[in-house]
Amino acid sequence: MVVHTDSSKAVDARRFVLQLFFAERNHFCMFCQMSGSCELQDLAYQHGLDHWEYDRIFPKLPVDASRIYFSLDHNRCILCRRCVRVCDELVGNKTIGVKNRGTASMIIADTDVPFGDSSCISCGTCLQVCPTGALIDRASAYMGATDEISRVKTTCTLCSIGCGAELIVRDNHVIRVEGDWDAEPNHGLLCEIGRFSLLHEQRQRVRVPLVRDGNSWREVSWEEALGQVAKRLQAAGNKLGVVVSGLASSEAAKAAVGSLPGEKMLLEGTPSPNGQFQLSALDEADLYLVVNTDLTVGSNYQVAGFAIKRGVRHRGARLILLGEGENGLDDWALYKWGPKDAEKAVELAAKAQQPAIVFSSRGAELARGLAKKLPKATLLGFAPGANTLGLVAQGVNKPFSVDGKSTYYVLAAELAQPKDALLSALRKADYVVVQASYREPWDNVADVILPSPTSHEKQGTVTNTEGRIGKVVAGVTTKLPGEAEVIKRIGALL
Structure with a gap:
């Protein structure tokens, strides 16, 4: 059988349907923020629509x-219900649905509550698949149509899943972040943190070196800042500790070890x-044993949580x-037990064909103990920090400890919430240098803050929790030197 999709009859039918779409609701392309990036508008141009034969309804929606x-x-x-399907079939959350029937049909959240009061987790997947201007990215509205932007494929560096992402760039500004449908291991999905956090960051950027002057900060040249830092690091001798965040690239870690x-x-x-x-094992498991780990809103591993929700649902x-x-x-769990009831979990998991044990650093010891009793289980552990495995491969492999140190060099990158033990040690230290993208929380503990590019501005590689090496590609150019370059310049002065 031969199917002709572009016959005059088929084209006329599509033109008829398009006219009904435009007449049914309030589509005014000249005012819409998606003009130039709208599938409905593109189809109208493709089919030669410059008017429609049917009266508008002008509903008040x-x-x-x-x-x-x-x-x-x-x-x-x-x-079109794309948002309904991705929320259910890909994210597993099923927040979005449809109420009523026929021309009265409306997209709703949960039981028809405002989105702000719903079970929405702000992953933004619905936003990415919407073909019109119905779901609007509030930050990037009117900031660039399809022919005015460029797309840069990169790797998210905000947790150890290492999702593939696309930076949407115009005039050397990242205006939006989208998931890369072709990338492993996320296949286009992103969480709230990966999609929105850096574009909605409230902390103050560091763009020039800062040196503490009493209770205030003084902007200085790179030469003055690096000269002072090199002198103090040299004097510290064996009392120097170099602390590297998992948000840093492998190249920066290599520079720290070598310089x-x-x-x-x-x-x-x-x-x-x-x-x-x-991580694809999550889509094959018939039982999930999640140990001391939250994979939902606020955590760094939400994309793995999506896979678990898909599996359960x-x-x-x-x-x-x-x-x-x-x-x-x-609410998704069949059972929730404390660590003392681990044997109950083992007994149930032993009957599964493909159990998966999921954990982060907090549950590592218990998870390894469970794995010894469940030989069929796949052990999926999320490394702390986005690139911790990459740092270890470069020789940064010891946990943080004070151990007589009085001077610290901290490569923090975009880190916002360091552990209390580190902050306590820095407050007591004689001298602290922090290489960071933002002043907070380091301005309370540092003597020098050196600027560091964000993940949207830097080049390098990171290794995710699977051991997969991902490329970090800068979406924009910046005058700031890279993480590794700063460290090498300090090393050259020692």
Whole structure:
């Protein structure tokens, strides 16, 4: 059988449907923020629509602007239901649905509550697949049509999953971040942190070297700052500690090992050895044993949480939570037990065909103990920090400890919440240098703050929790020197 998709009859039918779309709701391309990036508009041009034969209805439809990152404008919705499907089938959250029938149909959140009061987790997947201006990215609205932007494929460096992302760039500014549908291991999905956090950062950027002058900060030249830093690091001798964040690139870690004296330590802690695995195992498991780890809103591993939700919702996989305290997956779990009831979990997991043990650094010891009793289980451990495995490979392999140190060089990158033990040690230290993208929280503990590019501005590589090496590609150019370059310049002065 031969199917002709571009016959005159087929084209006329599509033109008829397009006219109905435009007449049904309030589509005014000349005012729409998606003009130039709208699939409905593109199809109208493709089919030669410059008017329509049917009277407009001009319905009075609401706009839901209750969420921080995006708005829902029902006037521009064509009820394609892409948002409904991705929320359910890819993210597993099933926040978005449809109420009513026929021309009265409307996209809703949960039981028709405002998006801001719903179970929405702000992953933004619905935003990325919307073909019109119905779901609006509030930060990038009107900032660039398709022919005015460029797309830069990179790797998210904000957790150890290492998702593939695309930076949407115009005039040397990243205006939006989207998931890369072709990338491993996320296949286009991003969490709230990876998609929105750097574009909505409230902390103050560091763009020039800062030296403490009493209770205030003084801007200085790179030469003055690096000269002072080199002199103090040289004088510290064996009392120097170099602390590297997992947000730093492998190239920066290599430079720190090769150029700076002192003990090299991991800011977030050492990764737990858990062998080789692929995150795709989450889409094959029939039982999840999640140990002391929250994979939902606020955590760094939400994309893995999406896979677990998909498994529970669509494949009937069972979820067991082991740990104390509240967990965002509580409502999804078949059982939730404390560590003392681990044997119950082992007994149930032993009956599964493809169990998966999921944990982060907090649950590493218990997870390894469970794995010894469950030989069929796949062990999926998330390394602390986005690039901790990459740092270890370059020789930064010791956990942070004070151990007589009085001077510190901290490569912090974009880190916002360092551990209390590190902050306490820095407050007591004689001299602290921090290489960071933002002043906070380092301006309370540092003597010198050296600027560092964000992940949208730097080049390099990172190694995710699977051992997969991902390229970090700068979306914009900046006058700031790279992380590794600064460290090498200090090393040359020692």
